[in-house]
Amino acid sequence: xxxxxxxxxxxxxxxxxxxxxxxxxxxxxxxxxxxxxxxxxxxxxxxxxxxxxxxxxxxxxxxxxxxxxxxxxxxxxxxxxxxxxxxxxxxxxxxxxxxxxxxxxxxxxxxxxxxxxxxxxxxxxxxxxxxxxxxxxxxxxxxxxxxxxxxxxxxxxxxxxxxxxxxxxxxxxxxxxxxxxxxxxxxxxxxxxxxxxxxxxxxxxxxxxxxxxxxxxxxxxxxxxxxxxxxxxxxxxxxxxxxxxxxxxxxxxxxxxxxxxxxxxxx
Numbered sequence: 001x002x003x004x005x006x007x008x009x010x011x012x013x014x015x016x017x018x019x020x021x022x023x024x025x026x027x028x029x030x031x032x033x034x035x036x037x038x039x040x041x042x043x044x045x046x047x048x049x050x051x052x053x054x055x056x057x058x059x060x061x062x063x064x065x066x067x068x069x070x071x072x073x074x075x076x077x078x079x080x081x082x083x084x085x086x087x088x089x090x091x092x093x094x095x096x097x098x099x100x101x102x103x104x105x106x107x108x109x110x111x112x113x114x115x116x117x118x119x120x121x122x123x124x125x126x127x128x129x130x131x132x133x134x135x136x137x138x139x140x141x142x143x144x145x146x147x148x149x150x151x152x153x154x155x156x157x158x159x160x161x162x163x164x165x166x167x168x169x170x171x172x173x174x175x176x177x178x179x180x181x182x183x184x185x186x187x188x189x190x191x192x193x194x195x196x197x198x199x200x201x202x203x204x205x206x207x208x209x210x211x212x213x214x215x216x217x218x219x220x221x222x223x224x225x226x227x228x229x230x231x232x233x234x235x236x237x238x239x240x241x242x243x244x245x246x247x248x249x250x251x252x253x254x255x256x257x258x259x260x261x262x263x264x265x266x267x
Contacts, residue, residue: 007110008041008051008073009090010082018078021086027074033058041073041102046192049079051091055102062092065114065137071107094123094186098159111137125186129243152233161185168197169229169236175200177231191239201228201244214249221248 010022027033035056042052053075060070072090082088093100097112115121118138126144127133140149155162165182168175178194202208204226208219219225225241 007070007091007093008043008053008075010078011074013053013074013076014078015076018083021083023089025074025090027056027058030058035074036071036105039071039102039105039107041075043073043101045187047081047188049081051075051078051082053077055107060110062110063135063137065118067110067113070110070113071102073102091187095161096156096159098156114138127186127189150232150235152235155181163233165231165233167231168200170201171204171226173200173204182232201226216246218249221245 009025010019011025011027012019013027014024027035033056035054039055040053041055042050044050051073053073055071056074057069057071060067060072093109094111095109097106097108100106100109111123114137120138120140122140123135123137124140124144125133125135142149152163160183162181162183164180166177166180168177175197178196202217202219205219205223207223208217210216211218225244227241228239228244229236230239231237
């Protein structure tokens, strides 16, 4: 899970091994790049990954939304998990400035920099499984969804896109969520949930069991996984059961096959 406001890019200041397989920003080839002397960042994410190093500014344009002087990290160290993910060349960081780790001068995030110039103070994320997704700033494209658009208040005081989430239902079974606060984070496809909710979901799936060696719940591939209905403010959103099948692992001696769902527990 990568819920944070740190933005940084793979760059030519990283070790050669870390640059392999990535598109790397070369500050020396940008006439508008400026290194911020004495400034640095050191960021840790929920999955244990890290990035750290110098800070600079440059023109940043994402889909036509432009910040002329945007601060971002040009790390000289990143975790191996970032290096091996060749589909990623850095992180934008779309949370709020309060979470920013640049010091000694805290810098504004990209969204905080552009929000006053947008026709609407919003951005949208259309993320799809095994398909190309998209982000849009300042506009809500009503042709991209069906049904009614629901609006819920957020609490940005901690820097996150945080909202109330007090209940969930699984197979018509209601579960009261212990910590009624949740955050939306486009940096991961996983859900970080309480033990109670995790147990309530898997206890009715025949053949499901926790496997500490694999770090997740394993279950027969033939198992019918239930949908999860979870509160987003005062509305209920449905996560289809098929989305809880994270990856296939090993072989079940009883059925001849097995699947694994990634296990995520709250701290």
